[in-house]
Amino acid sequence: RMAFDSYRTQHARAYASDGEAERRFAAFKLNLALIDALNDANPLALFEGISSKVKGPNISKSQFGWITEEDCAACGMYPELGNYTLANMPTEFDWRAKYETPVSSQGYCGSCWSFSTAGDIEGKWFLATGQVVELSKQQLVACDQKRNAAEGCNGGLPYAAMQYVASTGGLVYEEDYPYKNVCAWGTCGSAPKGTPTCDTDQVRGSLKDSAVAHIGGWQMVALGAQYEDLLATAMVKNGPISIVLNAVGMEYYKAGAIDTTLPCEPTTLDHAVLVVGFGEQDGVEYWVVKNSWGSWWGEGGYYRVVKGQNHCGLANFAVTSVIKDP
Numbered sequence: 001r002m003a004f005d006s007y008r009t010q011h012a013r014a015y016a017s018d019g020e021a022e023r024r025f026a027a028f029k030l031n032l033a034l035i036d037a038l039n040d041a042n043p044l045a046l047f048e049g050i051s052s053k054v055k056g057p058n059i060s061k062s063q064f065g066w067i068t069e070e071d072c073a074a075c076g077m078y079p080e081l082g083n084y085t086l087a088n089m090p091t092e093f094d095w096r097a098k099y100e101t102p103v104s105s106q107g108y109c110g111s112c113w114s115f116s117t118a119g120d121i122e123g124k125w126f127l128a129t130g131q132v133v134e135l136s137k138q139q140l141v142a143c144d145q146k147r148n149a150a151e152g153c154n155g156g157l158p159y160a161a162m163q164y165v166a167s168t169g170g171l172v173y174e175e176d177y178p179y180k181n182v183c184a185w186g187t188c189g190s191a192p193k194g195t196p197t198c199d200t201d202q203v204r205g206s207l208k209d210s211a212v213a214h215i216g217g218w219q220m221v222a223l224g225a226q227y228e229d230l231l232a233t234a235m236v237k238n239g240p241i242s243i244v245l246n247a248v249g250m251e252y253y254k255a256g257a258i259d260t261t262l263p264c265e266p267t268t269l270d271h272a273v274l275v276v277g278f279g280e281q282d283g284v285e286y287w288v289v290k291n292s293w294g295s296w297w298g299e300g301g302y303y304r305v306v307k308g309q310n311h312c313g314l315a316n317f318a319v320t321s322v323i324k325d326p
Contacts, residue, residue: 089229093236094277094288099126101134103301105294107181109195113156114140115292116242116272117321120158121171123239124323125213134174135213140164141179143198152195153182158242158272159319162218168203170212177202216324223317225266225310231318232278232307240276240290241320246312247271250291250303257286257304258311266313275314278307287314 101122106112114137122135141152144164165171182196206212221241222231235241246264250271277288285307295301305311 089232089236091285092277092279093232094279095123095235095240096276096288099123099132101132103290103295104137104179104292105181106137106179106292109141109153109182110155111137111141111153112292113158113161113272114138116244116274117158117161117165118171118174119240119274119276119290120242120319121162121165121213121215121321124215124321127239128323133213135171136174136177137179138177138196139172139198139203142196143168143200143203145198154195156272158244159218159220162215162319162321165213165321166215166217169207170214172203172206172212176206176211214324215321217322218319219322221318221320222315225315227318228308228310228315231275231315234318234320235275235277238320240274241318242272243275243289243314243318244269244272244316245314248312251293253298253303255299257281257284257306259284259286259306264312266310266316269313269317273303275318276302279304287311289314 101119104115106115117140118135118137122133125135126132140156140161144156144161145152177199180196221234222228222243231241231243246266246268247270248264273292274290275287276290279286279288281304286304287307289303289305291297291301291303293301305314310316
């Protein structure tokens with residue numbers, strides 16, 4: 001109990017009732033066990049947040065130790081160049097060596113799908129124009145409204161977001177329509193509640209000024225474990241790719257290459273991210289994945305996971321945008 005009280009003090013957590021405090025304490029103990037299990041199963045990686053294997057709570061910058069499984073369902077909210085081929089793929093490749101846009105945080109909004117989509121389109125736009133531009137996630141969250149496909153802070157599907165961008169005429173620049181953190185779950189102080197309202201004037205103005213990235217549509221890249229090699233080829237040739245995976249345990253990841261798929265269920269996909277590269281460490285091949293939980297999380301906002309095992313279902317639903325003439 002002392003560790004939980006210290007954790008509450010560091011993160012300034014106050015609960016409305018004794019019952020709520022006990023519920024959070026129970027979640028804290030479950031998360032402690034999960035982190036220890038993940039660290040035991042992954043000698044090449046480090047998960048942090050709370051741990052019984054150090055003196056006192058190993059909380060660092062993690063904000064997730066107190067949350068329940070229901071809370072973290074909204075951490076993701078996903079409802080439902082070279083002439084490379086499979087025969088001559090490099091052993092290492094990383095798009096960050098060619099271009100990179102900032103790592104951002106989705107905050108307390110289930111908008112991972114918008115970050116994954118924008119990141120995919122940013123890569124296609126770079127390849128088509130040579131321009132490094134950060135694109136608006138806010139436009140997708142606020143303006144793309146499709147039942148069961150794009151529901152703002154309540155989740156969305158990257159392929160549906162790509163359809164929206166193609167049909168609307170483009171995705172505006174981040175600087176023109178910046179992301180605003182809203183509070184869809186958890187305790188987030190004065191942040192606005194719920195999905196934001198679309199700023200149609202801003203979108204129309206940017207479209208008129210051609211301050212947008214255009215795409216023609218989207219295509220499926222991988223739909224199962226057997227397509228993981230194809231995912232690598234497509235990523236190298238066509239830029240970073242939007243993928244979806246099971247995010248269990250990700251909130252506690254700190255560093256290293258995760259070399260086991262336990263304990264996640266690869267058919268339960270709940271978080272959209274962006275695969276930007278791959279490499280090898282101590283004989284373990286891994287993917288490099290860009291997340292949307294801020295640069296303080298993981299390896300500067302990135303995540304390395306084992307390659308070739310369809311880790312947590314990452315090859316089960318990979319899609320990418322298709323550029324049209326800029």
